[in-house]
Amino acid sequence: MDRRMFxxxxxxxxxxxxxxxxxGTAPPAAAPQAPPSGPPGPSVPSGPPDWAALRSRLSGxxxxxxxxxxxxxxxxxxxxxxxxxxxxxCASVDDVRACVEVARSRVPIAARGGGHSYAGYSTPENGLQxxxxxxxxxxxxxxxxxxxxAGAQLGEVAQVLAASGRCLPTGTCPTVGVAGLTxxxxxxxxxxxxxxxxxxxxxxxAVTADGRVVTASAEQxxxxxxxxxxxxxxxxxxxxxxxxxxxxxxxxxxxxxxYNAGVADVLGAWQDWIRQAPNELWxxxxxxxxxxxxxxVGGCFVGPxxxxxxxxxxxxxxxxxxxxxxxxxxATQYFAGTGIQHESFVASSRIxxxxxxxxxxAVALMNGQSAESYLIFDGLGGAVSDVAANATAFPHRxxxxxxxxxFKTPPAGATETxxxxxxxxxxxxxxxxDSSYVNYIDPQLPRWAEAYYGDNLARLRDVARKxxxxxVFAFAQSIPR
Numbered sequence: 001m002d003r004r005m006f007x008x009x010x011x012x013x014x015x016x017x018x019x020x021x022x023x024g025t026a027p028p029a030a031a032p033q034a035p036p037s038g039p040p041g042p043s044v045p046s047g048p049p050d051w052a053a054l055r056s057r058l059s060g061x062x063x064x065x066x067x068x069x070x071x072x073x074x075x076x077x078x079x080x081x082x083x084x085x086x087x088x089x090c091a092s093v094d095d096v097r098a099c100v101e102v103a104r105s106r107v108p109i110a111a112r113g114g115g116h117s118y119a120g121y122s123t124p125e126n127g128l129q130x131x132x133x134x135x136x137x138x139x140x141x142x143x144x145x146x147x148x149x150a151g152a153q154l155g156e157v158a159q160v161l162a163a164s165g166r167c168l169p170t171g172t173c174p175t176v177g178v179a180g181l182t183x184x185x186x187x188x189x190x191x192x193x194x195x196x197x198x199x200x201x202x203x204x205x206a207v208t209a210d211g212r213v214v215t216a217s218a219e220q221x222x223x224x225x226x227x228x229x230x231x232x233x234x235x236x237x238x239x240x241x242x243x244x245x246x247x248x249x250x251x252x253x254x255x256x257x258x259y260n261a262g263v264a265d266v267l268g269a270w271q272d273w274i275r276q277a278p279n280e281l282w283x284x285x286x287x288x289x290x291x292x293x294x295x296x297v298g299g300c301f302v303g304p305x306x307x308x309x310x311x312x313x314x315x316x317x318x319x320x321x322x323x324x325x326x327x328x329x330x331a332t333q334y335f336a337g338t339g340i341q342h343e344s345f346v347a348s349s350r351i352x353x354x355x356x357x358x359x360x361x362a363v364a365l366m367n368g369q370s371a372e373s374y375l376i377f378d379g380l381g382g383a384v385s386d387v388a389a390n391a392t393a394f395p396h397r398x399x400x401x402x403x404x405x406x407f408k409t410p411p412a413g414a415t416e417t418x419x420x421x422x423x424x425x426x427x428x429x430x431x432x433x434d435s436s437y438v439n440y441i442d443p444q445l446p447r448w449a450e451a452y453y454g455d456n457l458a459r460l461r462d463v464a465r466k467x468x469x470x471x472v473f474a475f476a477q478s479i480p481r
Contacts (some may be wrong), residue, residue: 049102049128051086057098060091060134071121072131074112075175078414079120084129091134093205093213093240099210100238103128104472111238113155114177118347119443121234121475125480132179135240140164144246145202150179150239155336162329166246169194174334179242183233184439185394187402189335192282192382193250193302198229198392199383200244206237207470209329213240227463230394232438232452235460235479236467249328253308254335257297257318261289264360266295266316267377271355273314275400279382281311284401286376286436287362289369299330299379345408346418346440348425351435352401361431362403365424370417373423377401395435395454402437403428418444441477451481 055062063070064086072087073080085107088099096111103109108127115122123129131277132151138160139147146168148157155174161167169190171181178197186197194200203217204225214237216225227236259266270285277283283299297315301308305325312323356362366375380399389397396402406427409417422444436445438452445451453460457479464479471481 023177038387049086049106054086054088054098054102057102058088058090060089060094060095061089063087063089071271072112072129074115074117074120074458075342076116076118077342078118078346078409078411079123080411082120082123082125084123085126087129087131089131089134093207096130096207096238096240097211097213098134099128100131100209100472102205104211105470106211108475109342109472110234110475111150111179113151113179113233114175114181116173116176116180117233117441119441119477121441121477124475130170130238132177132238132240132405140166141243145242146246148178148244150241150244152178154178154181155271155332158329158332161246162249165249168197168200168244168246169251170197172332174332174336175341179234179239179383181226181439182242183231183235183239184441185396185437187378187380187437187439188287189282189300189331190247191277191381191384192249192277194247195383195387196230197244198394199387200246201225201229202243202245204239204243205226205241207238208237209468209470223463224467227393227460229392230438230456231460231463231479232393232441232477234473234475236464236473238473250302250329251304251325252331253301253303254325254331255297255299255301255304255308255324256322257312257314257315258320259295259297259316259321260290261294262316263295264363266297267356267359267363269298269315270377271352271359271400274379275355275381277311277379277382280307282379282382284376284378286374287366288371289366289373289375290371291368293363293366293369300335301439343408344411344414345406346414346421347404347406347440348421348445349405349437349440350403350425350428351396351399351437352403352432353435355394355400358431362428365427365433369420369424370407371428373421373424374404374406375428376404377405377474378404389454390456390459393453393456393460394457396437399435402440403432404437404440407422443476448477453479 090096108124110124112122133358135149136151137149154170154176171188182197280302360376385397389395407417407421436451460479
């Protein structure tokens with residue numbers, strides 16, 4: 001199943017993650033450049049980094065643009081023209097420390113995990129990209145926990161846990177980095193049953209802006225631990241390792257219902273349906289653009305086919321229907337599809353806090369749009385809303401759904417496509433409000449800090465001032481001071 005089919009069946013729940021810096025010289029609309037780092041401390045030497053000295057400190061590699069093997073590009077080719085000054089392929093926490101110490105207040109620095117940052121923020125222009133892919137060990141621990149290197153991808157974590165009959169609720173795209181997904185919250189197909197990925201975080205090891213290695217948990221560095229659960233990737237520190245609590249891998253039933261007409265009625269019925277559904281059910285609606293938009297309702301149910309059948313009967317009759325029981329490892333493969341390595345797109349999001357009073361107005365936004373454009377409503381609620389909005393940095397606990405606006409585009413047409421996508425985003429905001437999901441980060445989003453973090457923004461600013469007072473990790477949409 002290719003990514004297009006995946007979008008049709010299940011949207012791209014949780015596919016936005018690894019927020020830590022990348023972009024291009026021809027971005028979709030004039031993407032803001034990263035603000036300069038704050039003033040250097042008195043003990044920090046001035047001038048550009050000594051790359052040779054940094055290379056001598058690394059157990060991994062340091063590559064410069066004129067060297068063979070210099071690669072830095074992420075998942076989205078729209079941002080490929082942005083070029084870092086150097087790429088450090090870190091093989092240890094000490095490598096990350098060396099990068100932070102050498103780059104501090106001299107060049108922009110950003111971590112790259114899975115490389116799926118929607119705004120390409122994992123490649124700092126003329127800066128130092130800290131590539132964490134070599135820190136990708138996944139180790140099952142006693143007590144149903146798992147230790148995950150910050151460079152590990154979702155598919156790798158799922159594969160290791162499957163052998164022990166456990167799982168970590170995450171998004172569905174197998175090449176997304178687990179660290180970036182977690183730092184932004186982590187919406188996925190088990191979210192209504194088990195909560196967000198960040199809700200399973202037990203501790204995180206991180207390198208702070210002053211070069212310290214700290215462990216953040218409920219007992220140690222609690223402010224940082226709070227901020228790392230939904231405060232967005234690229235902020236506060238570079239996370240190098242995470243420990244999660246896992247859950248038993250469930251038997252599930254996946255489903256897909258295709259509708260070629262009556263899309264507004266389907267969306268209206270779906271939003272009332274998902275609001276009252278048991279936590280075992282996760283679902284989304286993928287509205288596809290065109291002269292007459294179509295849609296697909298997809299998702300999964302933690303339980304047997306019989307339990308799902310009665311629930312599906314409450315929805316309008318579809319043009320076609322697919323229902324199949326699967327083990328959780330089979331379901332992860334189903335949602336992942338064939339694993340496309342690169343896809344060019346522009347995207348954004350809006351948080352739907354309550355049911356749309358007129359679903360037809362939302363569907364009408366996709367009238368006349370490209371057939372490669374999608375408006376994806378991912379259901380929230382359930383266990384997501386069982387956590388208080390200020391218990392973690394993720395603020396959208398009481399929402400009904402997250403609506404992603406996802407427009408595929410060739411890189412050369414990204415600027416024009418971003419304008420069309422932005423119009424849909426803004427008009428949808430008039431219907432549902434201006435809140436947004438930071439893992440679908442959008443460089444053109446108005447009032448983005450308030451949209452991503454809501455009432456948690458003030459505390460996030462305090463944490464940023466505490467752990468990164470000199471803005472070492474600053475980028476275009478880092479936590480504003």
